[in-house]
Amino acid sequence: MRRFIQKSYMGLVFGFLYLPIAYLIFFSFNSGKSKVIFSGFSFKNYVNLFQDEQIMQALLNTLIIAAISSVVATILGTMAAIGIQRLRKLPRNAIMNITYMPVLNPDIITGVSMMLFFSVLGISLGYGTVLLAHITFNIPYVILAISPKLRQMDVSVYEAAMDLGASPTVAFRKAILPQIMPGIISGFMMALTLSVDDFVVTFFLKGVEVETLATVIYTTTKTRINLSMNALCGVMVIVVLIILIIANLPAKQNAKKREE
Amino acid sequence: MKNIIELQNIHVSFDGETILDHFNLNIRDKEFVTLLGPSGCGKTTSLRAIAGFVQPQAGKVLFEGKDITKLPPHKRQVNTVFQRYALFSHYNVFENIAFGLRISKTPEKEIKERVHEMLALVNLKGFENRNVAQLSGGQQQRVAIARALVNNPKVLLLDEPLAALDLKLRKGMQNELLRIQRQMGITFVYVTHDQEEALTMSDTVVVMKDGLIQQIGTPEDIYNEPTNPFVADFIGESNILPGTMLKDYLVEFEGVEFPCVDAGFGENVAVDVVVRPEDIKIREPEEEALHGVVETVTFKGVHYEMMVRSANYLWKIHSITCREPGTKIGMKIIPEYIHIMAKEAGTAN
Numbered sequence: 115m116r117r118f119i120q121k122s123y124m125g126l127v128f129g130f131l132y133l134p135i136a137y138l139i140f141f142s143f144n145s146g147k148s149k150v151i152f153s154g155f156s157f158k159n160y161v162n163l164f165q166d167e168q169i170m171q172a173l174l175n176t177l178i179i180a181a182i183s184s185v186v187a188t189i190l191g192t193m194a195a196i197g198i199q200r201l202r203k204l205p206r207n208a209i210m211n212i213t214y215m216p217v218l219n220p221d222i223i224t225g226v227s228m229m230l231f232f233s234v235l236g237i238s239l240g241y242g243t244v245l246l247a248h249i250t251f252n253i254p255y256v257i258l259a260i261s262p263k264l265r266q267m268d269v270s271v272y273e274a275a276m277d278l279g280a281s282p283t284v285a286f287r288k289a290i291l292p293q294i295m296p297g298i299i300s301g302f303m304m305a306l307t308l309s310v311d312d313f314v315v316t317f318f319l320k321g322v323e324v325e326t327l328a329t330v331i332y333t334t335t336k337t338r339i340n341l342s343m344n345a346l347c348g349v350m351v352i353v354v355l356i357i358l359i360i361a362n363l364p365a366k367q368n369a370k371k372r373e374e
Numbered sequence: 375m376k377n378i379i380e381l382q383n384i385h386v387s388f389d390g391e392t393i394l395d396h397f398n399l400n401i402r403d404k405e406f407v408t409l410l411g412p413s414g415c416g417k418t419t420s421l422r423a424i425a426g427f428v429q430p431q432a433g434k435v436l437f438e439g440k441d442i443t444k445l446p447p448h449k450r451q452v453n454t455v456f457q458r459y460a461l462f463s464h465y466n467v468f469e470n471i472a473f474g475l476r477i478s479k480t481p482e483k484e485i486k487e488r489v490h491e492m493l494a495l496v497n498l499k500g501f502e503n504r505n506v507a508q509l510s511g512g513q514q515q516r517v518a519i520a521r522a523l524v525n526n527p528k529v530l531l532l533d534e535p536l537a538a539l540d541l542k543l544r545k546g547m548q549n550e551l552l553r554i555q556r557q558m559g560i561t562f563v564y565v566t567h568d569q570e571e572a573l574t575m576s577d578t579v580v581v582m583k584d585g586l587i588q589q590i591g592t593p594e595d596i597y598n599e600p601t602n603p604f605v606a607d608f609i610g611e612s613n614i615l616p617g618t619m620l621k622d623y624l625v626e627f628e629g630v631e632f633p634c635v636d637a638g639f640g641e642n643v644a645v646d647v648v649v650r651p652e653d654i655k656i657r658e659p660e661e662e663a664l665h666g667v668v669e670t671v672t673f674k675g676v677h678y679e680m681m682v683r684s685a686n687y688l689w690k691i692h693s694i695t696c697r698e699p700g701t702k703i704g705m706k707i708i709p710e711y712i713h714i715m716a717k718e719a720g721t722a723n
């Protein structure tokens with residue numbers, strides 16, 4: 115009985131989570147135009163998708179914005195985290211709390227406030243403002259990913275490296291960077307995901323000409339029935355699946371090595 | 375012999391709190407110098423001033439006569455064995471030791487040779503591919519020493535290198551460090567709070583307290599001729615009691631006059647008298663002018679420790695024979711074992 119309840123609970127969860135996605139992908143192969151009546155199997159939506167210039171442009175924008183903003187945020191965030199770590203306790207705690215604020219803030223507040231800010235400054239909305247916004251909301255996540263690593267880190271190895279003749283820059287690269295690298299990578303991955311994911315902030319700051327995947331899906335599905343969107347979702351799910359598999363592969367191999 | 379390092383009037387303070395004051399120290403080439411003092415007295419800070427991690431607010435650091443006060447750490451020809459090893463956990467033993475050579479872009483072949491030389495020096499042959507985290511404390515210590523020596527420094531700074539090891543291992547490492555120092559023929563500046571370690575290993579001991587140097591001397595000097603009660607007390611156990619220097623070579627304490635070997639204090643001058651516990655011989659009461667009653671007896675392994683009460687002072691006596699508590703005894707102290715110290719200004723007791 116208990117097993118049965120457990121099983122049906124799992125079933126419900128997976129049902130609610132994955133059934134809509136499965137449904138979406140299933141209809142991406144519909145040869146007809148309907149979202150409810152399946153008239154036959156075809157790849158035509160996928161062909162359309164890759165020929166749709168607006169979507170391809172949005173995809174490119176999404177990737178460029180995600181790449182630039184996460185790289186810049188990772189660099190700035192790493193520097194900030196190191197700076198914060200070197201502060202005394204009181205200012206350090208104060209700054210860490212300020213860092214948390216944007217993380218806790220609803221996206222809509224970040225979006226609206228930045229939009230107002232830029233318009234007060236007379237900066238026209240577009241690529242630049244979206245990039246700035248993404249960098250800004252990514253930095254705290256990078257800081258939060260790196261700070262624990264810095265706290266655990268043995269600072270004396272930095273001095274040991276300089277003692278052995280390394281200049282401060284080389285000592286940083288050879289003694290500190292390897293120790294905080296896991297934090298930097300997870301911060302970078304988080305920034306990348308958040309940037310690709312973001313809809314709300316981008317929506318307020320994109321102006322008229324810039325579209326990302328998220329905004330393009332939103333505007334298209336709102337105005338007309340378009341099965342290319344289903345195909346797009348299908349592609350995205352498959353890409354995520356592949357990334358997940360790749361990300362888990364080395365872990366398994368390492369585990370195997372350790373067992374041997 | 376020439377000085378390899380000179381610290382001239384060094385002053386260091388953190389947040390307005392003075393850590394080192396009027397710090398003057400000359401270290402001769404190939405010498406084993408130990409900075410000795412209680413925790414927090416500024417030993418690490420002095421080492422860091424030599425290594426370049428602390429910028430003194432005043433004073434100079436000289437290396438072979440040249441002013442290096444403003445030189446950053448990586449340009450100084452000294453290397454450090456850090457208090458908690460500070461090994462690079464992302465490198466194996468070989469790469470840890472090779473670090474300094476890689477920085478100076480030494481050819482690969484020479485790196486191999488040097489690292490193996492160092493591994494042999496610290497008795498770690500065959501450990502090159504080990505992960506440093508898997509090594510015992512003693513082995514990590516050896517890696518830290520090898521890593522610091524690989525650059526052929528003229529001076530090695532060691533900050534309480536043996537503090538984390540257990541007693542037996544510590545004894546063994548003390549001998550090895552001395553062997554390494556002789557073998558390499560370089561200067562060691564050694565920090566410890568362990569007086570026994572300082573006395574057995576050093577050519578010169580520098581006793582510190584609250585950022586001030588109390589005394590500099592050979593272990594024998596420091597032990598036999600402490601300049602003040604702090605040094606006397608810190609270096610082994612002592613009986614320190616007030617007395618009066620009646621005239622040259624004659625001192626009075628506990629109402630008894632004793633001939634002594636010190637002179638030059640003046641006549642009828644209040645002084646501090648130091649007598650080591652092992653320098654007091656137990657005699658029958660009628661044989662000696664200084665009497666006391668045994669209060670407690672504790673067996674300490676090689677000797678007994680007795681607390682003996684005389685008129686105004688509770689004496690600590692170490693002896694291989696003992697007397698029952700309550701016994702009245704006579705105490706014999708020969709002139710050579712009585713050490714006189716001038717009273718410090720402000721310590722009127």
Ligand SMILES: Nc1ncnc2c1ncn2[C@@H]1O[C@H](COP(=O)(O)OP(=O)(O)O)[C@@H](O)[C@H]1O
Binds near residue numbers: 412416417419
């Ligand atoms: N970077 C620093 N900032 C503030 N105070 C310090 C710093 N380094 C050392 N101190 C203080 O200086 C004093 C001496 O420290 P230290 O040289 O480490 O002593 P020791 O090595 O003899 O135990 C201590 O009271 C310590 O708290």
Ligand SMILES: [Mg+2]
Binds near residue numbers: 417418419457533
């Ligand atoms: Mg210390």
